[in-house]
Amino acid sequence: MTSSTFKVSGLRAGILGKEIVKGIDLEIHSGQVHAIMGPNGSGKSTLSHVLMGRPGYEVISGSATIDGIELLGMPIWQRAQAGLFIALQYPIEVPGVSLENALGEAFAARGQDRSMVYEKVLAEAKRLDFDEKFLSRSLNVDLSGGEKKRNETLQLGVLEPKFAILDEIDSGLDIDALRDVSRRIEAATTEFSLGVLAITHYSRLLKELKPDVIHVMAGGKIIDTGGPELADKLEKTGYSAYGLKDEEPIVI
Amino acid sequence: MNSNKGVFTPEQAEGLPGPKWLKTARLAAAQRFSKAQLPSEAEEVWRYSRIDELDLDKFHPFQVNVSSQAAIPDQLNSLLNSFSQNSGFLLFHNGQLVKKNLSQIAQDKQVKIGSVQETRDGIFDSVPLIQDAFADLSIAFLLDAAVIEIPTGVSLEDPIVILHLVDEPNVAVFPRTVIRAGQGSSVRVIDHLTSTNVEALVCSVSELDVDEAANLTYLFNQDLGPKVWQLGYQSSQVGKDASFESFTTFLGGDYARMRTDSRLVGQGGSVKLLAAYYGDGSQVHDFRTLQEHSAPKTTSELLFKGAVQGKARSVYSGLIKVDNGASGTNAFQTNRNLVLSEGAHAYSVPNLEIDENEVSCSHASAVGPIDKDHLYYLESRGIPTEVAERLIVLGFFEDILSRNASSQLQDWLRESIAKKLNAGFKIIADLENKPEGLKVGSEI
Numbered sequence: 020m021t022s023s024t025f026k027v028s029g030l031r032a033g034i035l036g037k038e039i040v041k042g043i044d045l046e047i048h049s050g051q052v053h054a055i056m057g058p059n060g061s062g063k064s065t066l067s068h069v070l071m072g073r074p075g076y077e078v079i080s081g082s083a084t085i086d087g088i089e090l091l092g093m094p095i096w097q098r099a100q101a102g103l104f105i106a107l108q109y110p111i112e113v114p115g116v117s118l119e120n121a122l123g124e125a126f127a128a129r130g131q132d133r134s135m136v137y138e139k140v141l142a143e144a145k146r147l148d149f150d151e152k153f154l155s156r157s158l159n160v161d162l163s164g165g166e167k168k169r170n171e172t173l174q175l176g177v178l179e180p181k182f183a184i185l186d187e188i189d190s191g192l193d194i195d196a197l198r199d200v201s202r203r204i205e206a207a208t209t210e211f212s213l214g215v216l217a218i219t220h221y222s223r224l225l226k227e228l229k230p231d232v233i234h235v236m237a238g239g240k241i242i243d244t245g246g247p248e249l250a251d252k253l254e255k256t257g258y259s260a261y262g263l264k265d266e267e268p269i270v271i
Numbered sequence: 272m273n274s275n276k277g278v279f280t281p282e283q284a285e286g287l288p289g290p291k292w293l294k295t296a297r298l299a300a301a302q303r304f305s306k307a308q309l310p311s312e313a314e315e316v317w318r319y320s321r322i323d324e325l326d327l328d329k330f331h332p333f334q335v336n337v338s339s340q341a342a343i344p345d346q347l348n349s350l351l352n353s354f355s356q357n358s359g360f361l362l363f364h365n366g367q368l369v370k371k372n373l374s375q376i377a378q379d380k381q382v383k384i385g386s387v388q389e390t391r392d393g394i395f396d397s398v399p400l401i402q403d404a405f406a407d408l409s410i411a412f413l414l415d416a417a418v419i420e421i422p423t424g425v426s427l428e429d430p431i432v433i434l435h436l437v438d439e440p441n442v443a444v445f446p447r448t449v450i451r452a453g454q455g456s457s458v459r460v461i462d463h464l465t466s467t468n469v470e471a472l473v474c475s476v477s478e479l480d481v482d483e484a485a486n487l488t489y490l491f492n493q494d495l496g497p498k499v500w501q502l503g504y505q506s507s508q509v510g511k512d513a514s515f516e517s518f519t520t521f522l523g524g525d526y527a528r529m530r531t532d533s534r535l536v537g538q539g540g541s542v543k544l545l546a547a548y549y550g551d552g553s554q555v556h557d558f559r560t561l562q563e564h565s566a567p568k569t570t571s572e573l574l575f576k577g578a579v580q581g582k583a584r585s586v587y588s589g590l591i592k593v594d595n596g597a598s599g600t601n602a603f604q605t606n607r608n609l610v611l612s613e614g615a616h617a618y619s620v621p622n623l624e625i626d627e628n629e630v631s632c633s634h635a636s637a638v639g640p641i642d643k644d645h646l647y648y649l650e651s652r653g654i655p656t657e658v659a660e661r662l663i664v665l666g667f668f669e670d671i672l673s674r675n676a677s678s679q680l681q682d683w684l685r686e687s688i689a690k691k692l693n694a695g696f697k698i699i700a701d702l703e704n705k706p707e708g709l710k711v712g713s714e715i
Contacts, residue, residue, distance in 0.1 A: 071651055074643050099653035111648040115666025124662060125652045157666065158648070174652060 022049040023086050023102065025182040025214055030081035032069040038079060039065045041239035047182060049212040052205075054225055054250070057236035058258045063218045064108065066236075067186040071105040072098055085181060100129050102181030106171035106188045113158040118170065121158060122177055136177065143176040147199050164191030172200045176207065182214040183207075189224040201227035222250040237263050277327040279443075281305055284411040288335060292392035293413070301411035307404040319586040319618050320557050321526040325500065330443040330472045332412045333365040343369050346465075347436045354461060354679060359384050360432040361417045366444035368415040380425045387416035387447070394418055394449055398478040398508045399534070405502055409445045409474050416447035419460060421485075426457035430490075430677060437466035437473060437499065446475040452485040452513075459488040459676055466496040466523075473499055479507035481515045483537060488516045488676045494687070495523035497552060503529040511537030511566070518675050521548035521556045521577075522687055528557035535562075535569035535597075546575040547671050547684065549691055550583030550615075560589035560604075564630075568599040575606045576671045578664060579615035580695045588620040591634065595626040604634040609641065609667055611695065657696065664692055 027045040031038060039062045047053050057063050069076045070083055072095040083090045090098045113121070119140060123133040144151055149169040159167050168188055175183055185204070189197055205228045207213040217224060225233075225247070233249040234241045235258075242261060243249065252260065284301035285294065310316075312323045347362050347369070354360070359373040361384060368386045377384075387394065394416075400406055417433045435446050448462050464473065473495060481487045487507075495501055501524045509515045521527050533542045548556045556579075562571040577585050587606045608617035621634035641663050649659035668688050675681045 073647050094656060095647060095650035096653050096655050096659070099651055105651050107648070107651075111644045113645045113648060113663065113666060115669035116645075116649070116662050121649055121652060121654065121662065124649075124654045124658050128653055128655050128658060157670070178652065 022212070023181045023214065024048050025083075025085050025103075025216070027070070027083045028081055030066070030069070030083060031079040032065065032081075033077055033079065034065065034075060036077075039239050040069060042081070043241060045216070045234070047214045047216060049181065049214050050208050051232065052208060052215040052217060052228060052230045053232045053234065054217045054219060054230040055234045055236050055241075056219055056222070056250070056253060058263050059220070061236045062239040063236055064186055067105060067184045067216075067218055070184060071095060071103065096128070099125075099180070104175055104178060104180035104183040106168070106175060106183060106185045108187040108190055110159045110167040110171055112160045114160055116158050117155050118158055118174070119154055122174065125178060139177045140173065143173045146176070147173055147203055148195075149173055165193055165196035168192055168200055169196060172203050175213075176203060179207075179211045180213065182216065185215060185217045185219075187219055188217070189219055189221060197223065198227060204228050222254050225250050235261065237261060275326075275328050276305065276309075277329075278331050279304065279327060279408060279412065281411075283332060287332070287412065287414065289388055293387060296395075297411050297413065300407040304404055304407040304411050307407060309404050316559060318588075319584075320528060321555055324526070325472075329470065330441050333367060333414060333439065333442050333444060335367060335414065344436055344438065346438075346467075347434055350434050350436070350463070350465065351432070353683065354430075354432040354434070354463070356429050356679070357432045358382070358427040358429040360434065363415065363417070363433070363435045363446060365437055365439050365442050366414040366435075366446060368417075374429070377427060377431075380427070381422045382425060382427065383418070383420040384431060385418050387413065387418060390418050395478065397451065397480045398506050400476070400478065400506050401504070401530070401532070405474055406476075406504070409447065409476050412443065413445050413447055416449055417462075419448070419450045419458075421450075421452045421456040421458050423453040424455045425453070426486075427459075430459035430461050433460065433462045435462075435464045437464070437471050437495065438469060439471070440469045441471065442469070443472040443474070446473065448475075448477045450478070450487065450489065451480045452482055452487040454482045455484045456482070457486040459490070461490045461492065461677060461680065463492040463494070464501075465494045466499050468496045468498060470498040471500070473501045475501065475503045477505040479505065479515065481507060481509045481513045483510040484512045485510065486514050489518070490675065490677055490680055491517070491519045491529075492680065493519075493521045493523055493527060493529075495527065497523065497525055497554070499524050499527075501527040503527070505529065505531045507533045507542070509533065509535050509537065509540040509542055512539040513537065514541045516543040516676065517545065519546040520680075520684060521546070521550075522691065524554060524556070526555045526557070528559070530559040532561040533563065533571065535564050535571065536566055538566045539568050540566065541570040542572070544571070544573040544575075545671060545674055546577070547668055548575075548577035548585060549668070549688055550577070550579045550585055551581040551691055551695055552583060553581070554583045555586070556583075557586040558588070560587075561592060562590070562602055562604065563592045563594065564597040564600040564602060565594045567597055569597060570601040571603070573604040574671060576608075576667065577617070578609040578611055578667065579617050580611035582612070582614040584615065585617045587618065587636070588622070589634070590622045590624060591632055593625045593627045593630050593632065597627050598629040600627065600630040600632070602630070602632040606636040607667075608638040609664060610638060611640070611664065661692060661696070665689065
């Protein structure tokens with residue numbers, strides 16, 4: 020598999036005219052896991068939504084490319100087709116639209132055989148211990164928090180994007196679900212060379228999903244970058260080492 | 272509304288064929304109609320309607336030729352083929368019964384289906400009906416009615432199917448369905464109205480009497496042409512421990528209205544009132560509902576879901592009424608509307624009137640465009656905007672269609688809704704030369 024690069028340069032963005040992301044640079048290669056950690060209100064989630072193109076989020080300046088192709092001017096679905104995926108912190112319920120139907124349309128839209136979807140969905144559901152009864156139901160409707168995150172991960176496994184943004188995928192997960200989800204994503208980094216941008220508040224996600232690079236984000240900027248050892252440091256000292264306050268504990 | 276009543280005079284009504292009791296009832300109704308005040312949009316129950324535009328001068332009752340054998344149009348026969356799995360059927364052409372059949376099983380169980388011509392006086396008296404000008408008009412010019420009687424304890428596996436075709440220009444047709452579900456009986460009835468591209472007036476009435484512990488499912492499907500006016504009325508009365516389910520679908524018509532009244536008169540009765548509607552062009556779909564709880568421990572659930580596109584309008588106005596003494600009532604009312612174009616509008620007015628303390632009632636209504644979050648989610652999976660919008664609209668309807676008790680109707684409705692949606696996409700794309708698809712309308 021050829022190696023790809025997801026590159027974010029000088030990205031400034033916000034909501035309702037308020038600048039929240041104040042100049043971010045990232046370079047992620049296929050198979051790599053980058054984690055962005057930071058206290059609440061540091062702009063982590065805004066960064067993820069701006070990259071995917073969620074309505075209401077505005078780009079002020081900068082660029083985001085996959086293999087040199089600019090994403091920021093594209094409609095959301097074209098960014099997805101260019102290889103970007105987002106696992107949402109709060110997956111959205113879509114009444115009357117089943118998982119299989121949605122993924123079938125996603126396959127068809129990029130010229131893949133939609134008859135392949137069912138088998139792939141079944142295989143992923145098994146790996147994630149996701150109950151088959153949910154597959155024909157409306158997307159995310161009546162799913163628990165943990166089931167929703169398994170569902171996000173299942174879609175990631177079926178769609179095989181080049182890069183995935185995980186927006187606090189570990190929030191609301193019990194120990195079992197956290198293990199299943201993080202193992203599946205870790206495996207994807209080798210199986211289809213998935214590059215990962217994991218946005219998280221806690222280091223517990225990074226026990227199974229092994230980060231190559233850790234960034235600390237605060238005030239809309241990356242204030243520190245290092246190897247996996249940075250997570251250990253944060254676990255011990257919290258964000259206070261950076262002179263930051265955070266009411267929530269970093270480790271549960 | 273033009274106050275002229277056109278050719279709908281007592282003299283005309285008197286000329287219609289039928290047994291003596293029916294002729295007497297017609298004449299009395301025609302005389303009442305001749306003196307009645309026609310409704311106007313100034314009245315609350317006709318607010319947002321188009322009743323002021325109705326011009327009775329344009330229409331005439333169907334002229335029956337009693338001497339010749341009525342031929343069955345091909346369109347009715349092919350429609351019947353799509354409902355081939357039935358316990359019996361009645362075919363009506365411009366309001367006249369042209370063919371009926373009852374399966375051997377149903378005959379053996381003493382089920383009766385027939386025309387009003389063959390039945391007895393008093394058949395209309397079991398369910399309370401509103402008295403207004405159109406109620407009188409419907410009786411005065413009633414040609415035939417589908418009368419279905421299910422004896423005590425009888426249950427039928429396959430539905431009884433009533434098919435109406437209207438194809439005479441400027442005809443006024445008065446379809447009437449009378450169902451008496453006897454104690455402990457169980458039956459499904461499909462009532463399907465269709466027309467060619469004629470201008471016509473269709474005033475339909477459904478009288479549904481659900482006796483103690485009976486179970487009636489009534490599926491009313493309106494697929495009339497774009498120039499037809501429909502004024503519909505459905506009244507049901509639900510007895511002790513009985514259950515009634517109504518599923519109304521409006522896809523056709525120019526101005527089409529349905530008043531749905533359901534009365535729970537026996538302890539432990541339950542009612543589900545469901546409807547799906549989808550208007551485009553300049554269609555107006557107008558719904559008025561009443562859930563009346565007159566007995567204790569009764570339950571009613573109402574879910575009406577619809578969409579408007581182009582310059583279409585929809586109206587929903589509903590009332591939950593809990594009478595004194597109906598303690599332990601559970602009543603729910605939900606109306607949801609998708610507005611798919613800037614020029615389309617949906618009005619939704621839910622109401623509660625409660626004269627009893629120990630009750631649990633709720634109502635909810637929503638009017639709005641396609642949810643931007645739904646769109647974001649599907650697009651983030653690589654689904655193009657237009658495809659995602661289509662999925663969301665079909666999903667909106669799937670939510671209710673999956674509750675329709677006939678799989679034949681479910682398939683037909685899915686297909687019809689998809690066709691309407693595709694036509695909408697095409698028109699908008701043509702108009703604005705914007706291939707990305709539906710423009711999402713403004714919220715009301």
